[in-house]
Amino acid sequence: MADDKDAEQTEEKTGGKKKKIILFGIIGVVLIITVVLVLWLFGGSSTQQQTASGESDSTAPSSSPRPEVGNALYVGMPRPFVFIVPGDSRERTVQIKAQLMVRGEQNEELAKKHIPLIEGTLHEVFSSSTADKLKRAEGKGQLRELALAEVRTALEDVTGNPVVEQVLFTSLVMQ
Template structure:
């Protein structure tokens, strides 16, 4: 019986040591993960960014005059009917325009009625069968961008809008 108690005490000490080792390992891994995910990133010098831009992006260079991305929201959502093979559908799309720089933002805001008219023309030419698929939505967004850029190019003489973003899309 005394031998049995001695073995239990030794087993208990080994179990406690294993538990302590496991806790230390888990804390070390957790600390490393926290450092990796929450640690600050170092600033990259502009020379390094320019070198990366030349090689990694296929010859595109970084332009400091581009400006920051700003978003111009259309004042109201677009609501329109689209024909479908089974039945007509009602669609509501909320749109924002991504522009670069304050000058482009002001131009876009100034020409919102023309942009709305252009977008309505593109949206009304679509069909419900196309808008059910993701490919159809992407194609309509791309066509919207091309048409808005074309219309603003005629008026402002430059590309004002960089992207047309659908921030809300409902089809019933």
């Protein structure tokens, strides 16, 4: 009986040691994988940023005036634009939700300050469209470009710089 108790205790000790070794092995593998993933994700982005900044310094500026360089920030329009456009057989109701992409916090503040001007300009541009244009992707792209040009012109008249880099449609519904 004493031999049975000793045998059970040695089995428990060796079983416990095996479990600890396996547990430490698993923890080690997980740590190694985590470190590799962190280095891969964060290490790759810094080299891409350095490459991108090096390329932007060497390229010539584009023909269209761009707002100052900074972080891309998005200014959402507080309400969707709802308007009626003429269609081929009948008038259509359109709803567009839009956001503006600006660069830098100063331009973000300027855009937020002039939301009523921007909304008025966008509503004027959007309502001048037709249902036939809004059915096609090219027509939507042209409308976005026209909206950008008009908003930039309106803001440049008031603030002295174009402020907005892109007009983005987050939703476009036509009934």
